[in-house]
Amino acid sequence: MIKVSGLTKKFKNYQALNDISFSVRRGEVVSIIGPSGSGKSTLLRSLNLLVKPDSGQLTIGEETVDAAALTHRNTTRFRRQSAMVFQHYNLFKNKTALENISEVLIYGRGYRRDEARDRAMELLTSVGLAHKASAYPITLSGGQQQRVGIARALSLEPEALLLDEPTSSLDPELRRDILNLIAGLAERSLTMLIVTHEMKFARDISQRIFFMEQGRIVEQGAPEVMFDPITENRTHRFLHEFA
Structure with a gap:
């Protein structure tokens, strides 16, 4: 492995x-x-x-x-x-929680925009943040930002x-x-x-x-x-x- x-x-x-x-x-x-x-x-x-x-x-x-x-x-x-989860989250500050995940899928994995949004919402739901999909990182707690970071890493389905x-x-x-x-x-x-x-x-x-x-x-x-x-x-x- x-x-x-x-x-x-x-x-x-x-x-x-x-x-x-x-x-x-x-x-x-x-x-x-x-x-x-x-x-x-x-x-x-x-x-x-x-x-x-x-x-x-x-x-x-x-x-x-x-x-x-x-x-x-x-x-x-x-x-x-592989996918990294960072100590300081490394989220895109000008993107919402949903966009932080969907943009990676669009540009990193070739998803269509609607597919990427659906998958991103699934992942936010899995980490308990569906209600924060439209929130920007500055409005999220550190724990919430790290959850977005973990969801983003999982979106790549890494080995x-x-x-x-x-x-x-x-x-x-x-x-x-x-x-x-x-x-x-x-x-x-x-x-x-x-x-x-x-x-x-x-x-x-x-x-x-x-x-x-x-x-x-x-x-x-x-x-x-x-x-x-x-x-x-x-x-x-x-x-x-x-x-």
Whole structure:
């Protein structure tokens, strides 16, 4: 489903990703945790080629690209395999909630305008925002904006959903609503990679946990192993420091 081999990325003198390799099964939910600056968001953005890796090979679904041979054509084709949900929503401020979804379908997937509007309304309904279809982002709460962002990502019917700290900009009550929504998506067997600082959420929703440090995945495993207080590992020391 997802396969990464030898992924590297350097920003000037900073090695953000250092020879990362892993695979994710179809329908698997993987949470990526670790200290700030460990490369978590860079890894996620590299999977969508929003950050262009220096080297390595990426596979999502049926598409494979090599960082050394990226072109406009294969980059566009590869990006269609996944969809991003961003920390700061990244909605079009001059478009309504409905248009934020329908425009993506029209210009990104070739839908007719009436088809796109119908599908966008279905998705807004699925995230509890049908009544906000005509609202602009500035009038929506942070949680509502993130729901629109999730609906927009789902509209693309991606092979993989990539969520970059989707609750970090929200207050506790709104955070809980979004976490519940994402948990519901996990029950639909969507393949998801989630960068998060919500440790209980990561433990409850994930089949696997990746712990990153200094641009590497230094530990990975099932949540019951990674979060076991008896296990003396780097992840447990981080959790103790994080708490």
